[in-house]
Amino acid sequence: MRIYKVPVLRHIVGFYTSFIRGTPLLVQIYLAYYGLPLMLKALEASYGWRFDISGIPAIYYVYVAYSINTGAYLTETIRGAIEAVDIGQFEAAQSIGMTSQQMYLRIILPQAFLVALPNLGNTIISLIKDTSLAFSVTVIELIAQAKLTAARNLRFFEVYIAAAAIYWLTCIVLEHIVRLAERYAKRKRGLA
């Protein structure tokens, strides 16, 4: 293994990615929503810090859950992409005396990024789709807005269709951007 050289770190990161990828995002959101306030209370109790816990908007817990969740998937994507870079690229960089930082910034990461692009795109797209789950902790966002509007005029179906269309459109635009980025990166190194 050439990336995680610190054993303790490797175990922590391994546990983190395994837990996040092995549990549904909805459960993680609930964990954050119900668990974080408990944690903050415990901190208050033991350190005497003051938080206005009831004043923290629900969306913040959702942000935390999303960040932790996306972080895990990105970690795996980037780790996989770095491992996909030919070992010879590392050796050539080392053989001319590059520091690790120079090697990663100039040689490895630009190559890994190209490998990771399709996966990065997918991760971002599922993140966008998953924003609908935020509703489950009473956060009003797209679907929530749709439900409220629908309740008012009882045209559920049209409103959900509209919501779906907005998600879909966003994802199509994103997919397109990813494809353009890929093509650009490939052209830049004579692959296309």
Next chain:
Amino acid sequence: MIELRGIFKSYSNRPVLKGIDLEVEQGQVVVIIGPSGSGKTTLLRTINFLAPADRGLIRIGEIQVDATKAHKADIMAIRRSTAMVFQSFNLFVNKTALENVMEGPLVVRKLPKGEAREMSLHYMERVGLAGKEDSYPNQLSGGQQQRVGIARALAMEPKAILFDEPTSSLDPELVGEVLAVMKSIAAEGMTMLVVTHEMSFARDVAHHTIFMDQGQIVEQGSPQQLFSNPQEERTQRFLANFLDRRV
């Protein structure tokens, strides 16, 4: 220029190098031959710490390092005063030919950009690739890629260059152009340690040849001596097999 003393190296308790002593004088070309798995690649890689030796002494010019207590700074110093040419080229695939050559002068040696560029253009020309500066590695033939590899090594202006079977992955018709470049830099006095099975190159260029088997130097001498009049039975067997396979 290069001195190795008592180099030992094991992979998961299996000894691969069993006490190698070796010296390459400044401006000398030393060729290493030996059967597959005898440790030739590993030996080259212990020199620049791509595969750190378990113990032994490594000296490049004035830099002397004990493998058991090598500090990062020592390793960097050794890497900066040597360069390596790989069997599979290992050109940076995200960089053009010229950028490949420029990485060393610009990023590692930290020369001003104009100077690094001048120098790199010079070495591209030196290996006969003027005009190919903007090509990416995958747009070049194997022979051209390997010549870029040599230009990249030269641009480090190293004290010695380590070649690991630089022509083994080339189509036969492309071997000649790479050997020609190697001959010409040898003629200019570059110190070279070369693993190769190109007997003609060894015969024409090498000052000294080494036969390795099972992690040890079995026999060494001038190319004439070693190829025409090998003393050790293992060398004789290898050469006989080897020459058989070739014809």
